[in-house]
Amino acid sequence: MAIPKETIDIVRDRAQIQEIIKKYVPTLQKKGRNYIGLCPFHKEKTPSFNVSAEKQTFYCFGCHTGGNVFTFISKIERLSFPESVVFLGNMLGIEVRDEKGGIHDDKLDIRKKVNLAAMSFYRNMINSPRGAGASSYLRERGIEDASIKDFMIGYAPDEWGALTGYFRKTGMNFDIALELGLLSSSAKSGSTHYYDRFRDRVIFPIFNRNNEVIAFGGRVMGGGEPKYLNSPESELFRKRNVLYGLNKAREHIVSLGRAIVVEGYLDVIGCHQAGIKNVVAPLGTALTEVQVRLLARFCREIILLFDADSAGINASLRSLDVVKDVSVDARVAVLPEDDPFDFIRKRGVREFMAIVDSALKPVDFRLERVLAESVGRDRLEVLRGLFAIVAEIEYESEKSHYLKKISTLLKIGENEIRSDFKRFIGKDGLRFNTPATTSDPGGNQGKIQFLVRAHREMVELLCRYPELIEKAIIDFAENAIEDPDAAAVFGKMAELFSAGERISVDRLFDFFPDGSGKIFLENCLARDYRIENPAAAYTEIYINIRLYMIERGIERYKEKIRKAQAGGNADTNANLTELEIEIEILTREWEKLSSYKYNIQTV
Numbered sequence: 001m002a003i004p005k006e007t008i009d010i011v012r013d014r015a016q017i018q019e020i021i022k023k024y025v026p027t028l029q030k031k032g033r034n035y036i037g038l039c040p041f042h043k044e045k046t047p048s049f050n051v052s053a054e055k056q057t058f059y060c061f062g063c064h065t066g067g068n069v070f071t072f073i074s075k076i077e078r079l080s081f082p083e084s085v086v087f088l089g090n091m092l093g094i095e096v097r098d099e100k101g102g103i104h105d106d107k108l109d110i111r112k113k114v115n116l117a118a119m120s121f122y123r124n125m126i127n128s129p130r131g132a133g134a135s136s137y138l139r140e141r142g143i144e145d146a147s148i149k150d151f152m153i154g155y156a157p158d159e160w161g162a163l164t165g166y167f168r169k170t171g172m173n174f175d176i177a178l179e180l181g182l183l184s185s186s187a188k189s190g191s192t193h194y195y196d197r198f199r200d201r202v203i204f205p206i207f208n209r210n211n212e213v214i215a216f217g218g219r220v221m222g223g224g225e226p227k228y229l230n231s232p233e234s235e236l237f238r239k240r241n242v243l244y245g246l247n248k249a250r251e252h253i254v255s256l257g258r259a260i261v262v263e264g265y266l267d268v269i270g271c272h273q274a275g276i277k278n279v280v281a282p283l284g285t286a287l288t289e290v291q292v293r294l295l296a297r298f299c300r301e302i303i304l305l306f307d308a309d310s311a312g313i314n315a316s317l318r319s320l321d322v323v324k325d326v327s328v329d330a331r332v333a334v335l336p337e338d339d340p341f342d343f344i345r346k347r348g349v350r351e352f353m354a355i356v357d358s359a360l361k362p363v364d365f366r367l368e369r370v371l372a373e374s375v376g377r378d379r380l381e382v383l384r385g386l387f388a389i390v391a392e393i394e395y396e397s398e399k400s401h402y403l404k405k406i407s408t409l410l411k412i413g414e415n416e417i418r419s420d421f422k423r424f425i426g427k428d429g430l431r432f433n434t435p436a437t438t439s440d441p442g443g444n445q446g447k448i449q450f451l452v453r454a455h456r457e458m459v460e461l462l463c464r465y466p467e468l469i470e471k472a473i474i475d476f477a478e479n480a481i482e483d484p485d486a487a488a489v490f491g492k493m494a495e496l497f498s499a500g501e502r503i504s505v506d507r508l509f510d511f512f513p514d515g516s517g518k519i520f521l522e523n524c525l526a527r528d529y530r531i532e533n534p535a536a537a538y539t540e541i542y543i544n545i546r547l548y549m550i551e552r553g554i555e556r557y558k559e560k561i562r563k564a565q566a567g568g569n570a571d572t573n574a575n576l577t578e579l580e581i582e583i584e585i586l587t588r589e590w591e592k593l594s595s596y597k598y599n600i601q602t603v
């Protein structure tokens with residue numbers, strides 16, 4: 001359904017967010033600039049739910065939910081964005097029609113309907129004689145009947161036309177069923193032939209946070225391949241943005257302040273079955289930053305729990321990079337044997353929780369990995385491995401703490417460790433405080449991380465002070481922004497600006513009703529403090545980015561010089577002079593910018 005922008009704006013302008021929310025949050029009271037009350041989205045005794053009349057937004061510092069008036073209605077009334085516009089319109093006596101004139105017809109809703117029909121079909125199958133094999137397979141694996149019901153687990157029969165027949169009978173849209181990966185098709189003598197995509201598999205429906213089925217994971221019961229067949233990505237389902245079990249785990253994560261991330265569907269189910277309910281899993285991939293940010297909205301602590309095998313350990317090391325940039329307390333643990341499901345079955349909840357509670361901070365975990373693999377290795381090599389980890393730590397006091405620890409662990413004097421560490425840093429050239437460049441000549445990983453952070457910071461500032469966009473669209477191109485969410489929000493702001501429309505963070509929520517874009521905007525609301533001089537803050541970020549790019553440029557030219565010198569061909573000298581001039585130019589710009597930077601008054 002497409003509601004004209006003008007109508008949305010009429011509804012928004014008429015609705016005073018503090019008035020609307022007061023209907024749902026009777027405790028809401030004015031305090032200073034804002035209204036504060038008890039959050040309707042999580043249990044709390046002291047109010048952390050804030051409404052800003054000035055910005056027309058709300059934000060909860062407890063569960064990190066936030067948005068504009070439509071977001072609030074869609075969340076509390078469990079409506080889609082267009083539905084919440086209609087709902088609010090009704091509340092205020094404004095008639096809302098879509099551009100075609102109809103009141104409500106959303107393609108997204110049809111997709112949800114088709115998925116829902118498929119889920120109920122699969123669930124009927126597992127309870128029928130055709131699904132007897134599947135349910136006894138699940139029971140043998142240790143999954144209780146209550147969990148089968150709870151997680152809506154189903155069965156796709158070993159037939160080509162079971163779901164197809166059901167869809168034909170119930171008049172489901174076949175094109176959408178194809179797009180959702182429920183059916184497949186082949187062209188036969190001029191006509192299209194449809195058939196079931198999931199066959200003889202146990203089906204795990206995947207839900208979004210609002211408890212809507214958005215995809216399915218189908219697992220073979222014997223030795224077939226692939227072991228898991230998932231729904232393809234669609235407008236409804238972005239694998240990287242979804243966590244299995246979050247619909248059930250969410251309230252437990254909020255009340256315990258902690259989320260446990262395991263590797264697979266069965267592990268989530270096994271934990272819930274054992275009464276550990278703050279557990280989720282990514283969907284067959286390594287944890288993504290979007291998923292971490294999603295969890296960080298509900299809790300302060302994330303435990304990454306990995307299987308005993310080495311694939312699990314490698315996955316955990318990759319995940320550590322992902323949690324690094326999110327302000328959340330992440331810790332890591334590896335099970336001594338099995339996966340969580342089998343571990344709990346064999347050793348019980350108490351032992352399982354002991355491992356969860358002994359999870360290590362990322363730095364400790366990585367140091368321990370290096371030490372665990374040190375047997376039979378050259379001592380210097382081990383030391384270098386440990387130093388590389390310490391070198392990445394941001395704070396000096398923390399670095400110092402870990403150097404002391406290394407000295408104790410290796411039984412080497414603290415002074416010797418410290419002076420060796422100094423030499424190590426000098427040698428590997430950590431001038432710009434980014435990861436060592438020897439193994440990664442362009443410093444690519446470090447570059448991406450720095451830029452992602454800086455670009456996010458810049459766009460967050462723009463969201464809070466939209467008047468800066470005028471400057472920013474000259475300084476930055478949308479496709480040069482490293483972070484996809486920041487780039488999308490930036491692009492939207494630029495578009496609104498050039499159309500001469502009003503920009504505000506409240507309005508931006510209209511264009512990002514869910515997914516990682518919404519999370520990005522919510523994070524902007526989390527920073528409620530005022531910046532005295534936003535223009536100066538912007539300039540500082542801009543200069544930092546420029547300085548960084550210049551430093552990278554200089555490094556690249558130096559690398560070229562090194563290569564040219566090593567190669568030693570005839571026109572080397574001319575080239576060298578040119579390269580040196582380039583470096584000279586960049587160095588001057590660097591000096592100019594960095595002296596300028598220290599003259600900006602940010603406060």
Ligand SMILES: [Zn+2]
Binds near residue numbers: 039
């Ligand atoms: Zn809350």
